[in-house]
Amino acid sequence: MKRSAPGGLVYSTDGGRMCPECRKPLAQCLCKQAAKAPPAGDGTARVSRETKGRGGKSVTVVKGLALDGAALNALGKQLRTACGTGGTVKDGVIEVQGDHCDRIIDALQKLGHRAKRAGG
Numbered sequence: 001m002k003r004s005a006p007g008g009l010v011y012s013t014d015g016g017r018m019c020p021e022c023r024k025p026l027a028q029c030l031c032k033q034a035a036k037a038p039p040a041g042d043g044t045a046r047v048s049r050e051t052k053g054r055g056g057k058s059v060t061v062v063k064g065l066a067l068d069g070a071a072l073n074a075l076g077k078q079l080r081t082a083c084g085t086g087g088t089v090k091d092g093v094i095e096v097q098g099d100h101c102d103r104i105i106d107a108l109q110k111l112g113h114r115a116k117r118a119g120g
Contacts, residue, residue: 019031042064042066043064043065043066043113043114044064044114044115044116045062045063045064045065045108045113045114045115045116046062046063046064046115046116046117046118047060047061047062047101047104047105047108047115047116047117047118048060048061048063048101048117048118048119049061049099049101049119057097058098058099059087059095059096059097059098060083060095060096060097060098060099060100060101060104061093061094061095061096062079062093062094062095062096062104062108062115063092063093063118065092065094065113069089072089072092072094073089075094075111076088076089076094076096078107078111079094079096079104079107079108080096082103082104082107083096083098083100083103083104085097085098085100101117105117
């Protein structure tokens with residue numbers, strides 16, 4: 001008999017909720033730790049301005065930093081404070097509201113990161 005999908009077991013009376021991918025109890029699941037690996041970057045921060053999908057509002061985006069999640073969140077907080085605006089960190093990318101490319105490049109260079117402007 002051929003099995004087409006590994007799904008099925010969701011809850012077990014032995015271990016409680018089960019991970020659908022590795023089939024281990026959620027407390028022992030290794031899938032989430034593998035997903036939290038730092039994003040691959042070459043160490044050069046690429047700073048650009050985007051407006052797509054944001055209703056015409058501009059956002060400054062910083063990509064390419066090889067930092068873990070906590071360090072990236074801390075750096076994002078410093079950049080948002082330097083610019084005096086809001087923003088977020090999503091999927092290894094720092095987004096700062098508004099067009100602050102030059103200010104962010106200066107702040108990154110003062111913090112010891114290599115930064116360059118990407119895009120137009």
